[in-house]
Amino acid sequence: MKQKIIEEYEVNSSTMFIKPVEYGSKIYSQIYEADGEFLSPYKPFDIIKHSCEYYLADYQSRRRATKDLTNYTRKVPIAIEPSNDIFxxxxxxxxSSVCMWFSLSQIENHLPAPGAKTKVLFxxxxSLLFDVPFATFNxxxxxxxxxxxxxxQRLERKGNKKTFYLINRPKLGKASETQREYTNHSKTPNPK
Incomplete structure (x- = not known):
């Protein structure tokens, strides 16, 4: 199966994971979405950094904010676009040339697999198997x-209910009404 090569890509709510792949002598990114796969000539880390910028922040700012919030200093999770649940x-x-990036919201479950691997159910x-030890992935x-x-918690403490709602809003479904054309049936008086 030949994959579509795309030049520009921003992670979104459908992005499941991004993994590095050798393409000739370079490292490309294989991008998996809920309903498709793409190949990008950029490394996974470059796509993550570009995605932060796309959502009006830079990677270092997002990393620093996470570090300040949690004291994590290595393999720091990134809140790329928190209002759209993109962590x-x-x-x-x-x-690292073997680093993969996973979307928290796209993972349903994960299990240990033989050979120091992790089986991930999206x-x-x-369901896919990854060369990542279960303890690391978990x-x-x-x-x-x-x-x-x-x-x-920070949003709740600050009383920012509007942003809190945006992050936790219910998923939108289809409207139960059908679209109709409305016309104005009122009569306008004729000028004499």
């Missing part, structure tokens, strides 16, 4: 959940 975590040092019911998920919880 990602690295599986290794972000600069929200779209897809720790990174817990840390990212902690970052999200601390962020929500």
């Amino acid at each position: 990602f975590f690295p599986t290794a040092s972000p600069e 929200q779209n019911k897809q 720790n990174q998920m817990e840390r990212t959940s902690h970052v999200k919880a601390k962020f929500l």
Whole structure:
């Protein structure tokens, strides 16, 4: 199956994970979304940094905010766009050529697998095996959940109910009404 190569990509609420792949002599990113796969000529870390900028922040600011909130200093989870529930975590040092990035909201479950691997079940019911020790993966998920919880606590403490609602809003469904064209049936008097 030939994958579509895309030049620009920002992580979004459908992004499941990004993993590095060798493409010739370079490292590209294989991007998995809930309903598709893409290949990018950029490294996963570059996509994460670009995504922070796309959502009007820079990576270092997001990293520093997480560090201030939690005291984490290594393999820091990143709140790329908290109001859209986009929290990602690295599986290794972000600069490492083997580092993958996972979206917390897309993971339904994770289990240990033979050979120091982790089996991940995603929200779209897809199940994949990764070369990441279960203890590492589990720790990174817990840390990212902690970052999200601390962020929500901060919002509640500040009394920012509007932002709190945006993050925890119910998923929108289809409207029960059908679209109709409304016309104005009122008669305007004729000028004499």
